Every structure is written in C-alpha cells, then in structure tokens.
Amino acid sequence: VETIVRGLRRKVAGKRIDSVRVGLKKMAVAPPGLDFATEVTGERIEGVGRRGKYAVIRLKSGRRLAVSLRMTGRLVVLSGSGPYPYAYVELGLSGGVRLIFADVRQFGRMRLVDRREGWDADLGVEPLSGAFTPDRFIAMLSGRTTPVKAFLLDQRRIAGIGNIYACEALWEAGIHPAKPAGSLLKPAARRLHGALGAVLRRAIVLRGSSIDDYVDADGSKGGFQNVLSVYGKEGTSCSRCGGEIVRTVIRGRGTWWCRKHQKLE
C-alpha cells in the first residue's frame, strides 16, 4: 500500500474528479443516504496518504476516500480510455487520466469518509512510526494469550502488518508463530520489534510483494516476493539454518516457519 500510495500521490495530487463511474455498488461506499458518485464528482484531490493498509485520498472538501485493497485490489492510473479488467470504480480526472479501482475478488472497498468521521479509530499504532517503540510493543504483548502471529495481524493493535510480513518477521526473529504473545521474553520481543521494522522497510524499498495480483499505481510488480525466506516456501530448507520450512494454519491463515530455529520452547 505504501508503494501504491507513493505512485498515486505523484499522479493524481491536485487533479479534479470530473466524472465517476461505479460499476459495482458495494465497492464504492458513501455515508448513509448519500450517493457516492454524486458526492465525489467535482471534488479535487489534495493528496494521498496511508493509514495501516488503507490508501487515503484526501479531498479538498476535507473528506477522504479510504481505500482498502485487501488481497487483489488495484489502484491504477491510466491515460487511455480502453477497458481495464474488473474495474469497478473509475474516477475520470482532469488532464484526461483515469484513476481505476479494480478487484477481481470484489473484496476491496473505496469508502467516502466525512470530514469529522473517525474512520480509523479502530486502527492501532503505525509500525514504522516513532510511537511504536520496543517498550510499547512489550507492553502491548503483555497478558495476551493469542498466538503471537495472530497478534501481529490484529489491525487494532498494530496497523499495517499482513500475512507475508508477519511470517517473515517471525522467521527473522526466530520465534514460533503459535507462541502465546504474552509469553515472549523481553529479548525475543525486542528482536521481533526490530525484525518487523526491518522487514517492512525492506519490502518498501523493493516496492512491495507481488505474490498474486499486486501491482502499484504504474501497474508494475514489486520485488519482495523474490527475497522471501518462508512465505509460501513449505518443503524447502531454511536459508539460515537448513531446517525444514513447514506450513501450518493459525487462526485460519496459512503460516510458514522453520521447524528448526523457530521453536515453541
């Protein structure tokens, strides 16, 4: 999302939204009683930011478009007029470009948020912000019985860690994904904190992970999928210790880890 937002910012900031086409109603959500297309038409885009896994398009009126891409959503800027697969929301912008919101699985959402609406109140701390200190992380883990991996994916605690990055960070820190969050000793918690920052930063440098459908605002794929250590790698041997990479399911999510150096204890 960070990579997408950086590309979008460059391409759509300052542009006016001349037209709106909603091809699938549920993908474009407006406040109760309001029509998405009517409200958004004529707006001007001030800038583009990110909160957790949401791309946030700031509008001149003070409202925002909070976009959740889930797994297969795309935000792409095109200059031509041809069709784009699974384009369910299209914003026609000044200068003849189109901002397209496409999603084959229809899980993504583009939500118009009112000026004063606290839409992100349920989102936790940004893992790359200064507020996410090792001590704060340790305090957050305290008393939690949930598997540490499930904790990392809980957007109400930390906002922005997805399945790939949770698996990779746990591998990096040498921590078993099923270990109860509150049972991590301080050194392990510090290692995990450091690994989360390192993995996320590295992924951003490499412009994201194109496992399935992901592309940035230019339609380019990321590069992090080429440097994965565990995600999707069951049956291979660990690049650090030679142990076997296995796949289990934690809270309904595929989870990859090294049997040898990520022990439950």
Add this chain to the structure above:
DNA sequence: CTGAGATCCTGGGGGC
C-alpha cells in the same frame, strides 16, 4: 473486553 470462526469472491491449481 478477548478470542475464535464464518463470511465474502473468483481464478487458478490440484486431483482424477
């Protein structure tokens, strides 16, 4: 409040 599980979708992969 916490945690667990179902749900939404479709393309693609595996099995036969």
Add this chain to the structure above:
DNA sequence: TGCCCCCAGGATCTCA
C-alpha cells in the same frame, strides 16, 4: 485433455 472441487486471504461480523 477436461472437469470439478477447493483454496487463498483482510476486514468485518457474530458468537461464546
């Protein structure tokens, strides 16, 4: 080769 089944996964909902 072709067909069917099942699975991936983030956020949100319900339920315990």
